[in-house]
Amino acid sequence: MSIGKVVTTENNEISQDGAFVRQTNRFDTPFGNEPGLLPIESGRYRLIWAAICPWAHRQMIAIKLLGLEDVISVGKVSPIRTPHGWEFSLDPNGVDPVLGIRYLPEIYAKTDPEYSGRATVPTVVDVKTGKVVNNDYFRLTNYWETVFKPFHKAGAPDLYPEHLRTEIDELNDVIFHEVNNGVYKAGFARTQKAYEDAYHLVFNQLDKLEQRLSQSRYLFGDKITDSDIRLYVTLARFDVAYYSAFNTNRNRIIDYPNLWGYARDLYQIPAFGDTTDFDAIKKGYFLGNNAHNPYDILPLGPDTSNWKTPHNRDKQFSSVN
Template sequence: MSQETDSSPTATDHSTEHSTRGAYVTGGAEFTRDTNYIEDRITRDAAPGSNGEPGWPVEAGRYRLIAARACPWANRTVIVRRLLGLEDAISLGQPGPTHDARSWTFDLDPGGVDPVLGIERIQEAYFKRFPDYPRGITVPAVVDIPTGAVVTNNFPQITLDFSTEWVDFHRPGAPELYPEHLRGEIDRINKRVFTEVNNGVYRCGFAGSQEAYDAAYDRLWTALDWLEERLSRQRYLVGDTITEADVRLFTTLARFDAVYHGHFKCNRQKLSEMPALWGYARDLFQTPGFGDTTDFVQIKQHYYIVHEDINPTGIVPKGPDLAGWLTPHGREALGGRPFGDGTPPGPVRPGEEVAAGHGAVG
């Protein structure tokens, strides 16, 4: 995946890395995202890992996905895991929405300890494998349960591998989120959405100068206008079913009015004022796997509390009103079949539900 790359901050500068997923402002002006991740993969043929290490084989029950509900990059992995029915094959650990300068913590679990890995911080899994790990301690991350060591935090590849490498453990009726005949178009859409929208909102929010902010703002809204036009003609981003591209866009849209519009100064319009994008976002939200993995309370707590440089008071806003997420969207008129020849996932796994009062309410 082609992304902006630059050198990382120093090893001690973890607070900024955590709050923006390995991102920082260079020269007091332009936001840059560190995109150097642990690129190991879990594959059916167990391809060798970093530094010639033995490969990581697909093996049910061996790995734990660590994915905070607040983080849009992690939220994607939770959605894909649920859509494909991988709950029995890959367990889920969920840190709380806030963290300190060291790492995400398991403060929502009894005793503040992950019940499977037995650790208080995801940092411990990174250091278990790389004692001097110099980069940001990010989520999502996949951890090898027997050793307690991190395998990968390469978020764009994790979801693709869920679709292509874990097929033997997909539920009956699982959708094709990355169908081979559409991969070229999905990859092109994903590249533009990442660069201009997923990362574009951060480029606005963490701009260090008026000039950098103005340029970022214009780039973001050029892309959102392009998406508005595209989605006025078709129900989903690529083809007539939900794909990986829709998952990647959704997690940014879900956070737009609650966080990015005000907190990141992306305020030309609210999502709810863009008819096609707002209808599209509600369509996905009301589809099993999307809205039932979205925790608006944790989302707001993360951004408004952790980003002390943007919001030094730490005050979390009460709004916006979330009831609109459950209103009719009318997108069925554009055709399309959400799951293609497949079926929706079943109920959310017990213990993985969004807490009462944290989602949209009718």
């Protein structure tokens, strides 16, 4: 069924029935060794990310788990998106030291002067050409996991094992539409029906994932996969931001015994926890350009020290590990 023409503004993409419709990715050429693909080279690419953004966060988790920190250079923008777009205000003089830009849209304009969409994170820039080559957040972790394998550190986990790829892809699609992007559908809805539809979509799926995680330590047994990275980034943002900022307030993640234990289990792995900045997440969602917060009130809670408490999932599932 058609959802109607999409009305695009600087801040959102809304259909005529009030539903949020995320813009498509403009730069989606795959990485690979075949002609026409983005060549696999160490030191050639720069990943731009923001600590607020779940799509960007999962790139950093994968890169750290796989040991690609010296292969892919990283630039970081402020979590508070400005009316001019993502800003490199965290860097000296407010300029990315490699790209020499203040705002991310500058390099999108250089790459394609006709581009009229939002400049998004994650963005991968070819430092040889100084142009954007990929902002396909949905597939990007899969490239780090597969074609960049020659650069993986010794003992790196297989996050995208061949025998599970069909199942992982199917679950990733559900996680994206019903959880990752589901919270945005609720938060950016412009009609009651669109909001309620998204609200139920999110919590119906969280209920299913709660049940699934009562049976195994991770989504696919006792080994972390790409799917765990994708689910984690939403769980990490849920109680501190989505619950109140996006009105997804039937339950908190802390109210789900298995999801909460699972989230803490992952958080206590350095690649997950060290890249999770709860303060930046709150600032981005409550003070950013898309926030519905005219007085810029930054919530004090919730207390996030409980993310370091024992999860006991290693013991709970020790008999099957």
